Amino acid sequence: AQKITQTQPGMFVQEKEAVTLDCTYDTSDQSYGLFWYKQPSSGEMIFLIYQGSYDEQNATEGRYSLNFQKARKSANLVISASQLGDSAMYFCAMREGRDDKIIFGKGTRLHILP
Amino acid sequence: DGGITQSPKYLFRKEGQNVTLSCEQNLNHDAMYWYRQDPGQGLRLIYYSQIVNDFQKGDIAEGYSVSREKKESFPLTVTSAQKNPTAFYLCASTPKRRTENQPQHFGDGTRLSIL
Numbered sequence: 532a533q534k535i536t537q538t539q540p541g542m543f544v545q546e547k548e549a550v551t552l553d554c555t556y557d558t559s560d561q562s563y564g565l566f567w568y569k570q571p572s573s574g575e576m577i578f579l580i581y582q583g584s585y586d587e588q589n590a591t592e593g594r595y596s597l598n599f600q601k602a603r604k605s606a607n608l609v610i611s612a613s614q615l616g617d618s619a620m621y622f623c624a625m626r627e628g629r630d631d632k633i634i635f636g637k638g639t640r641l642h643i644l645p
Numbered sequence: 646d647g648g649i650t651q652s653p654k655y656l657f658r659k660e661g662q663n664v665t666l667s668c669e670q671n672l673n674h675d676a677m678y679w680y681r682q683d684p685g686q687g688l689r690l691i692y693y694s695q696i697v698n699d700f701q702k703g704d705i706a707e708g709y710s711v712s713r714e715k716k717e718s719f720p721l722t723v724t725s726a727q728k729n730p731t732a733f734y735l736c737a738s739t740p741k742r743r744t745e746n747q748p749q750h751f752g753d754g755t756r757l758s759i760l
Contacts, residue, residue, distance in 0.1 A: 537687075564746050566748055566749075574733060574753065574754050575751065575753060575754075576735065576737075576749075576751035578748040578749070581746055581748060583746050622687060622688065624688075624749075630695065630701070631675075631676040631693060631695045631739065632690065632693060632701070632703070633678065633690070633693075633737075633739075633749060634690055634704070635680070635687045635688040635689075635690075636687055637686060637687035638686070638687045640685070
């Protein structure tokens with residue numbers, strides 16, 4: 532069974548609009564961390580934002596915020612005021628507290644339209 | 646500057662040949678990882694290592710082997726048993742063992758193709 536599920540293979544969004552990328556996860560651990568990464572066409576992996584399972588507030592980093600709903604095991608990435616440079620693949624990842632294993636979802640390809 | 650260096654950037658493998666992908670980090674990180682990425686797909690974990698001389702299988706370890714003789718080095722060998730090795734391989738590391746909030750640092754990747 533997949534531990535990280537990203538249900539949107541691709542999305543098209545108009546520039547300057549907000550966009551939400553979905554991520555649900557599955558773990559029996561009480562302690563875990565959730566990450567979002569951006570991968571442009573160049574292939575590099577760019578860390579965007581982190582949410583810990585014990586964090587009571589949703590994480591924010593500039594235009595990025597994480598809508599963390601623990602009971603639903605959901606960790607959606609919200610990008611406000613999208614820009615053309617936001618076009619990329621976006622990956623959700625989880626690190627469980629038991630060990631250092633980090634697993635990724637299949638990703639969402641985001642296209643920002645001018 | 647500190648970082649992760651993967652080499653080579655491009656690699657070609659002949660049928661029945663083993664090839665080794667290099668991953669070196671000078672970040673003094675404890676944990677290191679190898680992922681495989683197929684076109685348009687997510688990252689799948691091959692192997693990871695939390696400490697020198699120890700490593701664990703990820704989700705797709707068959708046909709691959711690793712070693713961790715030094716903290717800064719985690720080479721990946723793609724053996725002839727891996728029948729479909731063409732992919733983009735990413736190496737990553739994290740600073741401390743069992744610290745949930747530490748993001749991974751990634752290398753620039755190696756693109757492996759079969760001849």
